[in-house]
Amino acid sequence: DGGITQSPKYLFRKEGQNVTLSCEQNLNHDAMYWYRQDPGQGLRLIYYSQIVNDFQKGDIAEGYSVSREKKESFPLTVTSAQKNPTAFYLCASRHHTGNSGNTIYFGEGSWLTVV
Amino acid sequence: AQTVTQSQPEMSVQEAETVTLSCTYDTSESDYYLFWYKQPPSRQMILVIRQEAYKQQNATENRFSVNFQKAAKSFSLKISDSQLGDAAMYFCAYRSLSGGGADGLTFGKGTHLIIQP
Numbered sequence: 184d185g186g187i188t189q190s191p192k193y194l195f196r197k198e199g200q201n202v203t204l205s206c207e208q209n210l211n212h213d214a215m216y217w218y219r220q221d222p223g224q225g226l227r228l229i230y231y232s233q234i235v236n237d238f239q240k241g242d243i244a245e246g247y248s249v250s251r252e253k254k255e256s257f258p259l260t261v262t263s264a265q266k267n268p269t270a271f272y273l274c275a276s277r278h279h280t281g282n283s284g285n286t287i288y289f290g291e292g293s294w295l296t297v298v
Numbered sequence: 299a300q301t302v303t304q305s306q307p308e309m310s311v312q313e314a315e316t317v318t319l320s321c322t323y324d325t326s327e328s329d330y331y332l333f334w335y336k337q338p339p340s341r342q343m344i345l346v347i348r349q350e351a352y353k354q355q356n357a358t359e360n361r362f363s364v365n366f367q368k369a370a371k372s373f374s375l376k377i378s379d380s381q382l383g384d385a386a387m388y389f390c391a392y393r394s395l396s397g398g399g400a401d402g403l404t405f406g407k408g409t410h411l412i413i414q415p
Contacts, residue, residue, distance in 0.1 A: 214401065216401075216402050220341075224407055225389055225407045225408055228402045231401050273343060285331045285348075285350075285393060285395065286331075286333070286345060286348055289342060289343035291340070291341070291342045
């Protein structure tokens with residue numbers, strides 16, 4: 184099936200550890216995004232990538248890093264510098280062109296908890 | 299920067315009735331898209347409906363329709379014949395087409411919709 188796959192669904196991190204959340208899409212979408220959602224809040228943009236080997240900071244990039252080595256993959260690393268990483272993380276993607284080019288589609292999300 | 303405001307943290311409606319969720323936004327741009335996303339307890343974000351700002355006609359998708367008032371910067375969602383499966387968080391979102399600033403969506407804080415059987 185086509186779609187956006189995030190893994191793992193649930194992840195626990197110890198203080199001081201880096202963790203990486205995976206996001207893979209087989210929709211041949213050009214742009215990919217990472218959002219963070221906290222309880223009672225909307226989504227906030229962490230990083231986005233329009234093309235391979237290029238990415239830009241969103242509104243809350245501090246303490247996070249990304250890479251875009253392949254079109255279909257956009258992993259997010261939550262570093263130890265992120266002071267409050269416990270949240271729900273959503274990956275998303277879209278085409279650059281076409282009728283659906285301005286619509287962003289989402290994966291099922293990953294829960295990250297610091298223990 | 300654009301902002302999106304959803305003034306109703308929670309709404310409740312009887313099954314089969316009609317409910318309207320409010321959304322206002324602030325922008326200086328003329329070309330943009332607006333979206334309503336649904337987030338059920340599974341937490342996946344599901345696209346409900348989208349509206350292109352250049353179109354005067356309000357978008358509709360089955361039981362879902364919008365009232366887009368560009369001058370007032372208002373974008374409300376109407377759900378007709380509410381069903382139990384409509385219970386979810388609903389988020390209003392804005393996407394700029396101007397090319398300046400960050401790509402992606404700007405979200406409101408959401409409205410929790412409760413369907414009373």
